[in-house]
Amino acid sequence: MTAVLLVEDDDAIRNNVARILRLEGYDVSVATNGIEGLERARAVRPDVVISDINMPGMDGFALVEALRAEATFATTVVMLLTALDDRASMRRGMGAGADDYLAKPFTRVELLDALDALLRKRGRIELSIESAVQSREEQLRRAFAESIAGHRPAQRSGLEAPAGAITDQVLPATVLFSDIRNFTSLAEKLDSSEVAELLIRYFEHTSEPVLRHGGMHLKFIGDGLMAVFAETPGGPPTTPARRAVSAALAVALATHEFRRWLDERFAGRGLPPFAIGIGLHAGEVTICRLGSTAVKETTPIGDTVNTAARLQAASKELGWTVVASSAVLMQAGEGVQTGAMTSLEVRGRHGWVDVAEIVGLQTSVADHDHGMAALAGRAEEIHEAVQINSAITARAVKGALRTRLSTLKNHQFRPGDAPLRLKGFRLTRKIAAGGMTEVYLAVQEDDGMPVVLKVLEAEGRSASANLSRFIQEYTLVSRITDPHVVRIYDQGFTDDHAYIAMEYFERGDLRSELKAGMDRARVLQVVRQIARGLDVIHSHGVIHRDLKPENVMLRPDGSVAIADFGVAKSMLQEDNLALTQTRHGEVVGTPYYLSPEQASGGEIGPSSDLYSLGVMMYEMLTGQRPFSAETLELLLARHLTAPVPALPPQHAGLQAVLEKMMAKQPEQRYPTAKALLEALDAVESVQG
Structure with missing residues (x-):
């Protein structure tokens, strides 16, 4: 049943509209003014708010602005009622975030038609959001599948303009892009809920310093976080580049603290070391908008964004935590402490980019005074975004691994075919099969060492126990390095598949x-x-x-x-x-x-x-x-x-x-x- 909140100070109008809507099957709640309406909205979370404009205390315009300031009501449909049928009033209402405007007096048919149109519009928005989420999850799944297969994705998923997006603004800015290194290797050793839990905790640790330093347009892309630092009217006095450098170092520090939680939460699980990489680049950034003025998602795109992502990806190869371009260093001011320097080839118009390792920042009084208001009102919004992204990412990475392992079972090893790869291992042939387990001979690509890949497809009533025992083999032995104990090199699992890469014994048992x-x-x-x-x-x-x-x-x-x-x-x-x-x-x-x-x-x-x-x-x-x-x-x-x-x-x-x-x-x-x-x-x- 559709929930409608009616906010109207006129008793006769309020009672009449409420009666009409209830007869049509709507679940109606009422309030007599804007302040009461805001409290009632927080309590009942309505699908639609119908509000008069002229009310004592908080009027309808102020109520709409208050609702739109809270992430909970981002997709709530709002219709304003007024006797002031003039363009200025309508523009003000729409500017505040209203979705429609109904002039008094109105008939029963006009009210129901307007409400029906708004609900159809809301359905289209929800369908568009659901489609975008599914598309994003599929992009992530493909990117993770490429990573699992041993390939580097050609383009970081999520940095492209979504379909239907329009340019909102173009501005000079510094882009920060952080990512978890070897995320797929880490995620393979946890179940889906644990992956989501890890990401939620990690992003909540790292979002705070980004927001505190004035980061805007935060976007969570799989296991990555992107933020834009730009000049804002009345904003912090320090340059965007300097704030981005300080934020990057603060994220690195927050990650170090996060590792303590990770070690305690998943003690003895054989997880690989947790590390991140951060890329910083300054230049022109295009902010795209998807959706209406009231309900919009912004996405930073362009060469500057892609270059920041490329610098982050290079951080692992370089062995640096924070990689910054020369453009960032020029704009960041004095006191930026650097380590090694080199040049990287970047796709797009930048070509080669000079980069440096950022190892510290000598801060001033002005540095400590900036950006503290950036956190105001964002905590709930960021928390919700983190939870959604974490759930999507967990499904995507587990789905990619499941798909990859499923394809192994029926693979035919024919001469001349492209080699089948899994996480740095090149499979050469199947050497055994029995029950739910397939055993393959493979080669470790970085050193040519032969290994055995055991792949389990767990089905039926005993699937959970079989999968748990299979996972246990890695969990226990991964702690042990001894010449008289089998060496296990890697392991991963989904809800119904698992694999172990282990030492190959040509002589048998x-x-x-x-x-x-x-x-x-x-x-x-x-x-x-x-x-x-x-x-x-x-x-x-x-x-x-x-x-x-x-x-x-x-x-x-x-x-x-x-x-x-x-x-x-x-x-x-x-x-x-x-x-x-x-x-x-x-x-x-x-x-x-x-x-x-x-x-x-x-x-x-x-x-x-x-x-x-x-x-x-x-x-x-x-x-x-x-x-x-x-x-x-x-x-x-x-x-x-x-x-x-x-x-x-x-x-x-x-x-x-x-x-x-x-x-x-x-x-x-x-x-x-x-x-x-x-x-x-x-x-x-x-x-x-």
Whole structure:
């Protein structure tokens, strides 16, 4: 039901109009003057406001101006009623932000026709806004898709004039463009709501210093923020360029403070370092307007804007945070502290632009006094813009990744076809497929190193658990750098897709070597390396829970690395809450290598992995598993109660070590992997 607020001081007119509208099915609220009408509008958030002009206290003109000053009522339709049917009054009303003007006296038909026309106009505006939002989201999706595919977008999405826009003004100004570096890599490791939360918090941190320094026409473009600094009548005495330089440094400082929140909010999630780049350029800027005078969106465009965006993009290559053109330096005045300098090629009429790294600003009293009024009345408007942009960006970046991962499944690797790329990796062929996971061989483009890409498409009832376990593999292992733990290079996920880029083992897993037979020296070499890997992962609070020959990989030099952390468990409380998918009493792991506590669904710890390593050591020394059975229940029972089998006579010296590794009670085993290594050293010293 359409909500209408009627503001009229004449009782007879107010009651008559309210009765007509209610009979037509409108939800009508009333107020007797402008002050009461403004309060009522804030309370009921009407779709339409119909207001008389001549009222005591706040008249209709003042009411319209007050409504238009609040972002909440930017698209609220306003119709003014008056007996003064003259051009001057109409111009004043329209200038204040009214959408229509109805002269008294009017008939029922005239009132309803005028209201119907206004609502159709409002529908067209909403449709135009929705279409613009969809177009912008699609532009962002394409830009992120190009980034995910390893390409640099030819044009920064959102810097073009929207369809139907008209030039509002052309002015000399300095443009600030800031952006989050490697945003797609960061966004891939969070879900959509977390991406939006991150952007909202980041933009709220960085918008404040921009506004405080007099930044205008703020525009949020994906993970980027753009602002224009220009001369304004009665504005700050300092030059726009100087204010832009100061704002850029303040944004860099706000970002540093934002990192603290980020580290706390997403602790242990393996996020890449958070960094931004800022570009500054001065020149002529065109301000385009989209919409009516009352409801308009302004967009800065032109070569100056594009150059600022290009300088921001170059900040990563240069290793600078703030990149400013020589035009900015010339206009910023004394005290700007610079670092390195170079020239950059920029598309458009600028050609080559001399740029410098901005590292500081020696401020004066005038610098500290400017621009403080710029924040007045903007907080709610900026907050709403940030929320809308953040939601759009989160959907766009996740949608781009989902589309990219979906195309991999049916891709045919034909000779001569253009290579398929994903985040700096060039896929060469599919090497395995099973269930929901596709496995590809790829090459890391910057150094030619072969890697494995595991891509999961999670569907059905178990999709959430499978996806969580897949993501967990990266989250846990990304903290660990050790030669005896698989290296994981990158990871990303959407609501139903995920990928992991990990170390490639051309020789495969330990099972192939075990089948061929292993001598004592090689067995002890492998056990030591696995124990060293376990010592490291346990020190990071991680329990593997599924140690077996298939999860121990062989490198070309014969060294081994522990892999497949899909059912691993973190002993850290925050990770248990977020990542562990199993509950107390559930059996997790491969039955032949399960510890007794895993077999019974009991509490596990680091010694659980040592038990599994004991089973593997027995199998490597003898060529057969210590326990086997015809049913799963009987196999689990033997883990719980059967004694450890005796090793062959030639390995009898290791029997005591094996029995301690495979003790039924966790507290009777070696307390740590390091203690196991010390025990092996002791055995070797006695026998050697």
